[in-house]
Amino acid sequence: LEVRRALVKFMNKISLGNISKEVNFGWDLSSDPCTNKWEGITCDSKKQHVKNIVLDQKNLTGILDAAFVCEATSLAVLSLNENEIVGTLPQEISNCRRLTHLYLRGNKLSSNLPSSISRLSNLKRFVISDNAFSGQIPDMSRISGLITFLAERNQLTGQIPKFDFSNLVGFNVSYNNLTGPVPDVKGHFSSSSFSGNPGLCGVPLPSICPPSPPPTPHPVAKKRKVSYFIYLGYAILGLIIILLLVWKLFKCIRKKKSGSSPMDQNKTIISSSVVTKTPKNRSEYSITSSPENSMLSASFEILSSPLANKLRFEDMLRAPAELIGKGKHGSVYKVNVDGVTLVVKRISGWNISKDDFKKRMQRIHRMKHPHVLPLVAFYSSKQEKLTVYKYQQNGSLFKHLHSSQGSKVFEWASRLAIAASVAEALAFMHEGLQNDDIPHGNMKSTNILLNDDMEACIGEYGLMPNNQDESFIAQSDHSIREDHSVAITTRNAFKMDVYSFGVILLELLTGKPVQASGYDLSRWVNSVVRAEWTGEVFDKSLITDGTNEERMINLLHVALKCIDTSPDARPNMKEVAFIINSIKEDEEKSVSAFS
Numbered sequence: 351l352e353v354r355r356a357l358v359k360f361m362n363k364i365s366l367g368n369i370s371k372e373v374n375f376g377w378d379l380s381s382d383p384c385t386n387k388w389e390g391i392t393c394d395s396k397k398q399h400v401k402n403i404v405l406d407q408k409n410l411t412g413i414l415d416a417a418f419v420c421e422a423t424s425l426a427v428l429s430l431n432e433n434e435i436v437g438t439l440p441q442e443i444s445n446c447r448r449l450t451h452l453y454l455r456g457n458k459l460s461s462n463l464p465s466s467i468s469r470l471s472n473l474k475r476f477v478i479s480d481n482a483f484s485g486q487i488p489d490m491s492r493i494s495g496l497i498t499f500l501a502e503r504n505q506l507t508g509q510i511p512k513f514d515f516s517n518l519v520g521f522n523v524s525y526n527n528l529t530g531p532v533p534d535v536k537g538h539f540s541s542s543s544f545s546g547n548p549g550l551c552g553v554p555l556p557s558i559c560p561p562s563p564p565p566t567p568h569p570v571a572k573k574r575k576v577s578y579f580i581y582l583g584y585a586i587l588g589l590i591i592i593l594l595l596v597w598k599l600f601k602c603i604r605k606k607k608s609g610s611s612p613m614d615q616n617k618t619i620i621s622s623s624v625v626t627k628t629p630k631n632r633s634e635y636s637i638t639s640s641p642e643n644s645m646l647s648a649s650f651e652i653l654s655s656p657l658a659n660k661l662r663f664e665d666m667l668r669a670p671a672e673l674i675g676k677g678k679h680g681s682v683y684k685v686n687v688d689g690v691t692l693v694v695k696r697i698s699g700w701n702i703s704k705d706d707f708k709k710r711m712q713r714i715h716r717m718k719h720p721h722v723l724p725l726v727a728f729y730s731s732k733q734e735k736l737t738v739y740k741y742q743q744n745g746s747l748f749k750h751l752h753s754s755q756g757s758k759v760f761e762w763a764s765r766l767a768i769a770a771s772v773a774e775a776l777a778f779m780h781e782g783l784q785n786d787d788i789p790h791g792n793m794k795s796t797n798i799l800l801n802d803d804m805e806a807c808i809g810e811y812g813l814m815p816n817n818q819d820e821s822f823i824a825q826s827d828h829s830i831r832e833d834h835s836v837a838i839t840t841r842n843a844f845k846m847d848v849y850s851f852g853v854i855l856l857e858l859l860t861g862k863p864v865q866a867s868g869y870d871l872s873r874w875v876n877s878v879v880r881a882e883w884t885g886e887v888f889d890k891s892l893i894t895d896g897t898n899e900e901r902m903i904n905l906l907h908v909a910l911k912c913i914d915t916s917p918d919a920r921p922n923m924k925e926v927a928f929i930i931n932s933i934k935e936d937e938e939k940s941v942s943a944f945s
């Protein structure tokens with residue numbers, strides 16, 4: 351029964367709940383996959399174990415949940431060719447230990463191939479042609495029985511790993527972005543197996559590889575050469591130390607003479623504390639060598655916060671910085687200044703003038719709400735925009751919901767409290783900033799932070815370009831990009847926040863992370879609800895905790911309204927906050943009635 355349940359879940363996910371209603375299709379809990387011959391399933395002769403699942407060309411548009419399908423531990427053939435399956439090929443595919451044939455040709459699968467496929471030791475045929483897989487091909491050299499590897503027309507990169515070409519009868523990696531030399535195919539394959547990869551070279555391709563580095567010298571000569579280099583290294587090191595000392599001495603004398611500003615010191619300190627990328631060892635957010643050097647402090651604005659009273663820009667830049675995140679919209683550093691831990695966000699890719707950014711930050715700062723993380727300070731120059739917040743050691747909502755350390759704190763009452771406070775805070779910000787056209791722009795569970803009392807605070811408000819910059823938003827917000835009905839206008843930018851808030855509600859209710867985009871989760875929930883399996887949507891831990899299902903359904907309805915494909919049909923945040931608060935009040939009443 352366990353296997354049957356897992357297979358139904360697999361089908362539910364891969365078909366997005368649109369399971370065929372045809373008689374004899376099967377794939378439901380009331381029949382048996384073997385004796386009732388579910389569509390596409392072949393079992394062993396005793397009709398006890400599922401051996402093959404072949405669902406080619408079945409209009410499947412969901413995601414492939416390998417953990418569920420691999421509960422059928424005898425599975426040997428999984429064939430899902432010519433569908434429209436999205437998402438990734440999950441690591442759990444290696445749970446299908448007996449798998450011999452995996453066919454995924456002609457789908458919309460993307461992202462890296464899981465390294466776990468190298469553990470599928472019984473694999474004979476592996477076909478992933480015509481998808482959008484990227485990243486490196488995992489090492490499959492240990493799969494001795496592999497006879498076919500077809501991966502043409504994907505976006506694979508890196509070098510071709512080791513294969514035993516003498517065993518392979520089919521091999522094709524053409525039309526990817528692979529690089530480096532073609533391995534020795536022992537004459538088994540022609541150039542058509544490798545063509546369409548501009549970075550590949552060598553036989554059987556016409557392009558010749560650049561000469562390899564000269565052969566390593568004879569051991570004795572090499573040893574002599576090595577010791578020569580060691581001595582030379584010492585000499586250079588000595589010279590560098592002497593030069594450094596002279597330079598330091600010179601600097602001290604000059605400082606004494608001219609009483610130089612502490613700014614001069616930043617150049618070295620920042621460079622050593624933050625990853626360097628740009629030439630001349632400028633740090634990622636080093637601004638000292640920019641033309642605006644003299645205006646450095648002027649561009650840094652400390653906002654009235656008890657935290658920031660003593661904060662100086664120089665100290666912040668001088669402090670050791672740890673890179674804790676690098677997203678599409680910038681890098682985030684954790685910095686400790688005089689015992690206070692701060693988070694500095696370096697915003698990238700936003701063409702906003704220094705003055706506009708300054709006005710925007712000041713405007714946002716005036717909107718104070720207990721559930722919005724206050725800006726401690728910001729820096730705005732032509733090239734650089736930085737914002738400073740207090741570090742929240744309890745981390746983000748994302749971490750608590752989805753990381754393996756996910757704590758018990760996240761029972762229903764906490765989730766409801768988080769939903770209510772975030773909705774209220776967002777409603778407050780929307781109301782105050784409507785006329786200034788400043789929505790949040792990037793609402794997601796990593797931007798909901800939990801303060802010392804484990805209360806939710808919205809972080810990074812308004813750090814996204816205004817929606818006038820259509821291309822930026824279109825790239826950055828998948829939910830919007832996928833939401834074809836949305837023309838990106840100023841008017842519905844606030845409704846995009848509502849959509850994203852709806853996705854956060856779905857994360858709270860389902861306990862499932864957003865996969866490639868918020869749209870995936872919305873689509874899945876919508877499909878399950880349409881199929882009248884609403885109960886299936888909810889996080890198992892909520893169900894086992896005995897959470898009141900009616901209130902969960904009420905919150906789910908709010909979420910579904912928020913993620914309506916038509917922005918006009920979505921409620922505004924004030925309405926959302928009102929309903930969530932009434933659900934919360936109901937909950938509190940019922941709890942006090944029981945206690």
Ligand SMILES: Nc1ncnc2c1ncn2[C@@H]1O[C@H](COP(=O)(O)OP(=O)(O)OP(=O)(O)O)[C@@H](O)[C@H]1O
Nearest residue numbers: 674675677678679680682693739740741742746796
């Ligand atoms: N004030 C803060 N305190 C603690 N952690 C924070 C704070 N601000 C951000 N973080 C965490 O730092 C990490 C990186 O933040 P960042 O904003 O770059 O990530 P992101 O939201 O996933 O990406 P992006 O904003 O670029 O789309 C996230 O995990 C986020 O939860």
